[in-house]
Amino acid sequence: MSDASGKMKGRRRWAVAGVVVIAATFGWLLYGGLDKNVVFFLTPAELLAKGTDGVEVPVRLGGQVKPGSVAWDDQTLDLNFVVVDGVGEVKVHSTGAPPQMFRDGMGVIVEGQFGRDGVFRSSSLMVKHSNEYRPPAEGQRPQEMYKTLFKESPK
Amino acid sequence: MASSINFVIAAYALTWVCLVAYATYVHRTLRRARDEYQRASRQPAGEAR
Amino acid sequence: MIPPAVPHHETPLPVAGRWPLFGAFALVFLIFAQVSSVLVSPPDRDMGHLQKIMYVHVPAAWTTFLAFFVVLVFSLLVLWKGRETHDLIAASAAEVGAMFNALTLALGMIWGRPTWGVWWTWDARLTSTLVLFLIFVGYLSLRAFIEEPERRARWSAAVGVLGAINVPIVYMSVKWWRTLHQLQSSPSTVDPAYVYGLRVNAFAFLFVLIYLVRRRYEAARLARAAEQLNDVAALGGR
Numbered sequence: 001m002s003d004a005s006g007k008m009k010g011r012r013r014w015a016v017a018g019v020v021v022i023a024a025t026f027g028w029l030l031y032g033g034l035d036k037n038v039v040f041f042l043t044p045a046e047l048l049a050k051g052t053d054g055v056e057v058p059v060r061l062g063g064q065v066k067p068g069s070v071a072w073d074d075q076t077l078d079l080n081f082v083v084v085d086g087v088g089e090v091k092v093h094s095t096g097a098p099p100q101m102f103r104d105g106m107g108v109i110v111e112g113q114f115g116r117d118g119v120f121r122s123s124s125l126m127v128k129h130s131n132e133y134r135p136p137a138e139g140q141r142p143q144e145m146y147k148t149l150f151k152e153s154p155k
Numbered sequence: 156m157a158s159s160i161n162f163v164i165a166a167y168a169l170t171w172v173c174l175v176a177y178a179t180y181v182h183r184t185l186r187r188a189r190d191e192y193q194r195a196s197r198q199p200a201g202e203a204r
Numbered sequence: 205m206i207p208p209a210v211p212h213h214e215t216p217l218p219v220a221g222r223w224p225l226f227g228a229f230a231l232v233f234l235i236f237a238q239v240s241s242v243l244v245s246p247p248d249r250d251m252g253h254l255q256k257i258m259y260v261h262v263p264a265a266w267t268t269f270l271a272f273f274v275v276l277v278f279s280l281l282v283l284w285k286g287r288e289t290h291d292l293i294a295a296s297a298a299e300v301g302a303m304f305n306a307l308t309l310a311l312g313m314i315w316g317r318p319t320w321g322v323w324w325t326w327d328a329r330l331t332s333t334l335v336l337f338l339i340f341v342g343y344l345s346l347r348a349f350i351e352e353p354e355r356r357a358r359w360s361a362a363v364g365v366l367g368a369i370n371v372p373i374v375y376m377s378v379k380w381w382r383t384l385h386q387l388q389s390s391p392s393t394v395d396p397a398y399v400y401g402l403r404v405n406a407f408a409f410l411f412v413l414i415y416l417v418r419r420r421y422e423a424a425r426l427a428r429a430a431e432q433l434n435d436v437a438a439l440g441g442r
Contacts, residue, residue: 017349022342022363025335040327040382062382099321100159101250109384126320129250131386133258134395136249159253159318166257166314167238170264173307174234174412177300178227181419188426195433 041109045088047120060111061090061120062128067104072097072150083108083120090114094122097150101127215289217429218422223415230411237408241401248398254318259401261311262389263409264304265333269375271301271413272340272368279364282357291357292428294364295347296420300413302340309333320384328381332374339367353428 041062047054061083069082079094092110102108107128112121241259248255278294281287312330313323324330343363350356378387391399 017345019342019346019359019363022339022346022366025338025342026366040384099319101319102321106250124322126322126325126384128384129319129386131389131393133248133251133255133389133393133398135246135397159251162314162318163253163256166260166311169310169314170260170307173303173310177303178416181416181423185419185423185426188423188430192426192430192433195430195437198433198437 043085043088044083044090045085047090047114048088055114055116058111058113060109061092061114061122062107062109063090065102065104065106065108070104074150079125083110090120091118092120092122094125098125099127100146101129103146218418218425220422223418223422226411227415227419230408230415233411234405234408237401237404241404245398245401251319254315255398256401257311257315258398259405261308261315262402263406264308264311266406267409267413268301268304268308268336269371270410271297271304271417272336272371274417275301275340275343275364276368276371279361279368282361283365286354286357288353288357288428289425291353291361292424293417293421294361295344296417296424298340298343298360298364298367299420300416302337302344303416304409304413305333305337305340309337322384325384327383327385328377329374329383329385332370332377336367336370336374339363339370343367 041060042050042054044061044063047059047061063083063085066082066084066089069080071080072078077095077097079096079098081092081094083090083092094110094112102125107130109126109128110120110122111124111126114120238259242256245256245259247253274297275294278290278297281290282294309330312333316325317323343360346363347356347360350359375388377383378385387393389402394402
């Protein structure tokens with residue numbers, strides 16, 4: 001058993017390290033990481049209600065794509081649309097083709113900054129899918145809208 | 156469309172790789188444990204290794 | 205044939221019995237579940253064929269939760285009764301659960317990239333699922349580095365209980381916080397065309413879980429029994 005005592009000491013050190021990792025994870029969860037993510041995104045109404053506090057700071061904005069608001073320029077890759085939540089609405093500018101589920105009425109979350117000119121400049125666009133799963137109705141081709149709008153498929 | 160199918164294939168392939176790899180590890184661990192147990196059972200108690 | 209080597213208060217050593225047959229059944233059932241559900245389900249109106257990732261991602265997540273629930277129950281039993289058998293069941297379920305947890309995360313990333321547009325984001329659901337994984341990696345490394353079985357059992361039981369508390373947090377995170385991840389689906393939000401696939405694959409994953417935990421436990425018990433026999437032999441005539 002004598003040769004095991006050195007090994008035991010090493011193992012104890014690892015055990016302490018394991019406990020530290022777990023404790024740190026908990027601490028981070030409780031006070032750090034999750035806290036910041038409690039409000040993962042603001043709705044358009046909430047962002048507008050913040051007034052100047054919400055301007056030119058990194059923030060996430062979430063809502064639905066206002067039907068008919070999508071404007072895509074396939075030369076400059078500029079994408080403009082409006083995000084609504086039923087109360088407020090915010091103009092969003094983004095570049096590059098969006099994810100394939102992007103379309104009128106779809107939930108989206110954009111990361112970026114709300115400019116003084118009232119346009120939200122998005123650096124990252126995420127599509128928020130609902131928990132609904134349905135086969136398309138007879139003759140319904142929702143994916144066609146993406147194809148007609150964004151002729152070239154995104155990578 | 157084609158790229159969607161690639162993601163689906165990737166998901167199913169990953170599932171199988173993960174499950175088969177882990178099951179293989181479990182079976183190997185089990186075989187080793189059984190061998191070790193049988194070896195340990197054969198040595199008479201009271202005799203040094 | 206094999207002499208009993210475990211302390212008298214322990215349950216008899218687990219034997220292979222018909223478990224290999226059950227394993228073969230689980231394998232065949234998983235293949236059947238995947239083939240039948242992938243062939244049957246129509247493309248989703250939003251996601252198209254990507255909906256099919258649901259049949260592996262969601263059962264993997266449920267299986268993770270179930271495995272850690274087993275850890276919770278047997279960790280509590282260890283704290284209550286101090287039996288090594290329970291400790292080894294908890295450890296086996298934790299290892300299998302960590303594997304399913306990692307699979308859930310990876311499948312979620314594969315599903316997220318084409319649907320959400322990102323591989324990962326730090327929302328409450330994704331973050332808490334990663335934290336759950338890290339806790340059980342911590343649990344397993346803790347076990348690997350505590351030599352003395354009784355201390356190992358008590359320490360890891362405490363961590364197992366604390367870790368499993370996070371399962372309801374992960375499950376409820378989509379309701380408690382705003383997340384990119386959608387709410388749980390229910391039969392009212394999922395068309396019957398997809399419910400079959402979800403159910404049959406959930407059962408397939410359940411069988412795989414049962415098989416893996418049982419065999420991992422069998423291995424853990426045999427390894428412990430061998431260790432105890434060797435200790436007795438090493439102590440010589442004392």
